Structures are given as structure tokens and as C-alpha cells.
Amino acid sequence: MKSVFVTVGTTSFDELIACVSSEDAVQALRALGYSRLVLQIGRGSVRPDSAACPGIELRVFRYKDSIAEEIRSADLVVSHAGAGSCLETLGAGKPLLVVVNDGLMSNHQLELARQLHREGHLHYCTCSTLVETLRTMDLSALMPLLPGQPGKFASFLDRAVGLR
Amino acid sequence: MLRLLESLSQAYVPRHYIIADTDKMSEDKIRFLEASRREKDGEQKFTIHRIPRSREVQQSWSSSVLTTLHSLVYSMPLVFKLRPDLVLCNGPGTCVPLCVSALLLGVLGVKKVLIVYVESICRVETLSLSGKILYHLSDYFLVQWLSLQEKYPKSVYIGRTV
Numbered sequence: 001m002k003s004v005f006v007t008v009g010t011t012s013f014d015e016l017i018a019c020v021s022s023e024d025a026v027q028a029l030r031a032l033g034y035s036r037l038v039l040q041i042g043r044g045s046v047r048p049d050s051a052a053c054p055g056i057e058l059r060v061f062r063y064k065d066s067i068a069e070e071i072r073s074a075d076l077v078v079s080h081a082g083a084g085s086c087l088e089t090l091g092a093g094k095p096l097l098v099v100v101n102d103g104l105m106s107n108h109q110l111e112l113a114r115q116l117h118r119e120g121h122l123h124y125c126t127c128s129t130l131v132e133t134l135r136t137m138d139l140s141a142l143m144p145l146l147p148g149q150p151g152k153f154a155s156f157l158d159r160a161v162g163l164r
Numbered sequence: 165m166l167r168l169l170e171s172l173s174q175a176y177v178p179r180h181y182i183i184a185d186t187d188k189m190s191e192d193k194i195r196f197l198e199a200s201r202r203e204k205d206g207e208q209k210f211t212i213h214r215i216p217r218s219r220e221v222q223q224s225w226s227s228s229v230l231t232t233l234h235s236l237v238y239s240m241p242l243v244f245k246l247r248p249d250l251v252l253c254n255g256p257g258t259c260v261p262l263c264v265s266a267l268l269l270g271v272l273g274v275k276k277v278l279i280v281y282v283e284s285i286c287r288v289e290t291l292s293l294s295g296k297i298l299y300h301l302s303d304y305f306l307v308q309w310l311s312l313q314e315k316y317p318k319s320v321y322i323g324r325t326v
Contacts, residue, residue, distance in 0.1 A: 083286045115309065134288040149169035153282070153306070153325040160304055161250055161278060163175055 003036035004029060005074035007067060009082040012044035016099050019127040020078060021048035028134040038070060042115050043070070068092070081113040086122065090145040096122040097137065099130060121145045165254040167326050168282065168291050178209035180246050184217035184258045193199075215239055219257030219293070228257070228293075236261040240268070247275050254278075254282045255294050263301050280304045283319075285326050287312060 006020050017039055019025060029037065036057045041047060043062065050058045051084040064070070067085070071077055071092045079085040079099045089096045098113045117124040120143040158164045169179070179198075183190045191212055198210050218235035219228040235258065243251075243265035251266045253259030259281070266277040281302040283295050288309045291299060299305050305319045313321035 069240075083284075087285070108290065108292075109286055111290070112286045113183050115288040115311075128278075148167075148285075148308075148324040148326040150325050153168050153320050154171040154173065156304075156306075156320075156322050157172065157252075157280065158175075160280065 001036055002034045002075040003038060004034050004076045004078060005038045005070045006078040007040040007085050008042045008044060009080050009085055010042060012042045013080050013101055014044045014046040014106050015043055015127045017041050017046045019130050021053050024131045025134065030133050040067060047099050081110050082140045083109055086113055086116060090121055093144060095139040095142055098122050098124050100126050102126055166193055170197060174205040174208060181212045182262060183214055184256065185214045186217050190247055213242055215258060217258055218261050232261055236264060241263045243269060248277055250278045252280050254293050255284045257294055260294050260297055263298055278303050280307045283308060
């Protein structure tokens with residue numbers, strides 16, 4: 001049973017929640033074989049109910065201490081551009097679609113999502129292009145993000161302080 | 165930052181963690197990290213200190229100056245008491261007054277403190293406000309992306325470390 005996990009982070013992103021649970025989006029997801037939709041809505045005021053999304057199993061929650069489990073059990077993660085969710089998802093090796101909040105254009109968090117997109121690690125869209133992107137994106141084209149190397153930092157620092 | 169600390173050898177001891185007073189998450193994470201280090205390296209000294217946050221996200225420049233000064237009043241005695249060999253920081257506003265205090269230790273001839281700044285992975289094209297200030301004050305300034313290193317020649321890029 002393929003599932004999609006949608007996360008908005010610590011604040012809210014009502015437009016994304018409304019858009020991803022719209023009839024068109026649900027239809028597109030079903031056509032791709034997804035039968036479960038999990039929404040993390042933060043403090044948002046849009047809270048879709050199952051009746052509004054026929055044909056897909058819907059689960060909605062506001063926050064969880066850790067969304068690691070949700071990410072692990074998802075086949076696709078749809079996320080806001082926050083660095084934490086992006087890195088956590090890619091770190092778990094899951095396909096990621098980042099939906100940019102048009103209302104936050106100057107937000108520096110976009111820098112990271114944009115860079116990860118340039119390097120081919122994620123797909124990228126806005127709410128208005130979400131349905132189209134769901135239909136056309138190629139998840140197999142995404143490149144895995146190699147883990148960072150804290151060990152390199154340790155050696156660098158050892159040299160800087162004169163330990164080696 | 166904690167992921168970087170995890171990779172450091174046990175030569176870096178004692179470890180003094182300084183976090184903003186409004187920070188709810190970090191203390192638990194620090195204690196968790198130290199507990200796992202204790203299993204590996206045995207008992208090592210660490211302390212946790214709190215100082216007023218010098219700048220909240222989105223806070224304006226002018227009021228940031230005031231809150232940073234306020235934070236400096238707390239940082240200065242703390243840094244003079246701890247007299248670290250190394251200050252390691254990763255960008256929240258709280259590290260600016262700490263680095264200024266550490267720099268002052270050197271200027272006053274008390275102790276030369278090595279200041280190492282690691283810019284956030286979120287910064288690909290521009291430096292954070294703390295980064296812009298500490299670019300000039302740090303001994304080593306590490307960035308996570310090559311594109312940023314090219315813009316700031318004094319910075320160091322050794323690959324993505326987080």
C-alpha cells in the first residue's frame with residue numbers, strides 16, 4: 001500500500017494542505033498508485049476530513065516529537081522548503097517533492113531547497129503547479145543525497161588546534 | 165552542531181555548552197549526546213550554560229544591537245570564567261557576543277582563544293547575519309557549499325560536514 005506523507009513543519013501552510021487534499025490532487029495520487037495520505041498540518045486552520053478525499057485513506061495530525069517514522073513508512077514525501085524536513089527526508093532516502101510557499105519568497109530557507117533541486121536530489125514546485133508536477137515528475141530520476149562527513153570536520157579541527 | 169561534536173575526539177574536554185535561555189530543545193539533545201559519549205569515552209566533564217538570546221529570527225537590526233549588548237553582559241563574565249581554548253559556533257545570534265568576549269580575552273592578553281565558525285547548511289548563496297559579522301572575527305570560517313566559499317574567499321570549504 002503506497003503512501004504519501006505531507007509535512008508543513010512547525011508553522012502552517014494551509015495552501016499546501018488544501019491543495020494536496022483537493023479532488024484533482026487526490027485523483028493524481030490515486031492514478032500513481034498511492035492509497036494512503038498522511039498530513040502533518042502544524043498550527044494550520046485547514047484540516048481536511050476523509051469525506052472530502054474519497055478513494056484515499058486519510059490521516060491528519062498537527063505535530064509529533066519525531067516525524068522520522070512517518071518519513072520511513074512513506075513512499076513519497078511532500079514537504080515545505082524547511083531545511084530540517086528536506087534533510088531528514090533525503091537522509092532517509094525517500095523521494096521528495098518540495099512545495100514552495102509563494103508568500104515567503106525572501107525566506108533564506110529556500111536557498112537550501114533550491115540548491116538540492118539544482119543537484120537533482122528533489123523535485124520542486126508551488127501550490128499552483130502541484131497537481132501538474134505530481135502527474136509528470138519522474139521519481140526515478142532523483143539522485144540520492146550522500147551523507148555529510150562530520151569526520152572531515154574533526155580532522156580539520158584537530159589540525160587547526162594543533163592536535164595533529 | 166551536535167553532529168559535528170559527536171565526531172570530535174575525547175581530546176576536546178571539558179566541553180562547555182552555551183545555549184540561549186529560550187532554547188527548549190538543545191539541553192535534552194546535549195545530555196543525550198554526552199550520555200552516549202560517556203558510554204564510549206568514560207566520564208568527561210561538561211557543563212551547560214544559558215545566556216539571553218541576542219537576536220530572535222526576523223528581529224530588526226536596531227533592536228538586535230540592544231539585545232546583543234544585553235547578551236554581552238552575560239557572555240563576558242562567563243567566557244572570562246571558562247577561559248576556553250576554542251570557541252566553536254554555528255550561527256545563532258547568541259554566538260556573536262560569545263565570540264566578541266572570546267576575542268576580548270585575546271586583546272587583553274589573558275588568553276588567545278581560537279574561534280571556529282561553521283555556517284549553517286541552509287546557507288548556499290548568502291551568509292547569515294551572524295556569519296557576516298563573524299566572517300571578520302573568526303580564525304576559521306567554514307561553509308557547507310562551494311558556491312558560498314567562492315563568494316567569501318577567506319572561508320573554508322572541506323565538503324559538506326553535516
